[in-house]
Amino acid sequence: MHTGLTVGEFSRVSHLSVKTLRHYHDVELLTPADVDPGTGYRYYSLGQVPTAQVIVRLRNLEMPVADVKAVLATEDVGTRNELISAHLARLEDRLAQAQSAVESLRELLARPARGSAIEYRTVHGQPAIGIREVVDRQDVVSWWQGALGELHGFATARGLRRTGPMGGLFASELLQDERGEALVFLPVDGDARPVGRIDAVVVPGAELAVAVHHGPLETIDLTYGDLGTYAARHEIGVDGPLREFYLRSPLDATNEHDWVTEVGWPIFRSNG
Numbered sequence: 001m002h003t004g005l006t007v008g009e010f011s012r013v014s015h016l017s018v019k020t021l022r023h024y025h026d027v028e029l030l031t032p033a034d035v036d037p038g039t040g041y042r043y044y045s046l047g048q049v050p051t052a053q054v055i056v057r058l059r060n061l062e063m064p065v066a067d068v069k070a071v072l073a074t075e076d077v078g079t080r081n082e083l084i085s086a087h088l089a090r091l092e093d094r095l096a097q098a099q100s101a102v103e104s105l106r107e108l109l110a111r112p113a114r115g116s117a118i119e120y121r122t123v124h125g126q127p128a129i130g131i132r133e134v135v136d137r138q139d140v141v142s143w144w145q146g147a148l149g150e151l152h153g154f155a156t157a158r159g160l161r162r163t164g165p166m167g168g169l170f171a172s173e174l175l176q177d178e179r180g181e182a183l184v185f186l187p188v189d190g191d192a193r194p195v196g197r198i199d200a201v202v203v204p205g206a207e208l209a210v211a212v213h214h215g216p217l218e219t220i221d222l223t224y225g226d227l228g229t230y231a232a233r234h235e236i237g238v239d240g241p242l243r244e245f246y247l248r249s250p251l252d253a254t255n256e257h258d259w260v261t262e263v264g265w266p267i268f269r270s271n272g
Helices: 007-014 018-026 046-060 065-073 077-110 137-158 217-233
Strands: 042-044 119-123 126-136 166-170 179-189 199-203 206-214 242-248 260-266
Touching: 007 018, 007 042, 007 046, 018 042, 046 065, 065 077, 077 217, 126 137, 137 166, 137 179, 179 199, 206 217, 206 242, 217 260
Parallel strands: none
Antiparallel strands: 119 206, 126 179, 126 199, 166 179, 166 242, 206 260, 242 260
């Protein structure tokens, strides 16, 4: 005779459905205290109620079953807390990403219909120090931040005089094929001997349509969209790398909402 709780009774006590309890048995997350070999009926003990309550809370936090099993299997409090803390950190990262996406969507909905103010600009070739590399699109932001810091540190250590804001050139393939050449540069006066991945470069001149982007890079596609739409509508767009000038970058402001970036779209301008 069985003295434990039937699966239905344990379901009511634990607030886990019968279907869920059967699944947890199948994946060996919460195994019944006893299973009748003749009927296959499952029986749970009252001592399993606290375990079920822990499982409910961890699964409500979207912890994967394998991780929940690891938490329940360890008897070391420190290890158990580390597993839970690691999952909470992942949840916080996802929450931050979701919050960023919400803010980006709100900014899009609140944008004026007229879009960005656009001006024409002629930029001339200028000597600079730069870091050039073929990068994957998913890595470009971290690569960009590292390149900014490296160029800044190099120029400061060498006492180079800056002749303009830091900037970047990005090949169309970076967007079209998700991999392409990127160059981050710092205009300087004087010769700079190449060291490591830092090289002396000449940033080519160009005719540009320019718009100013305020805020984080997550929303810079809106400014690019305004420029690309304008260039296509006026039939003045030409092939060439997209260009950015960092008037206020992570080197100047820790709050990304204070960043200011000029975005340049290559165009054709007649001399007439």
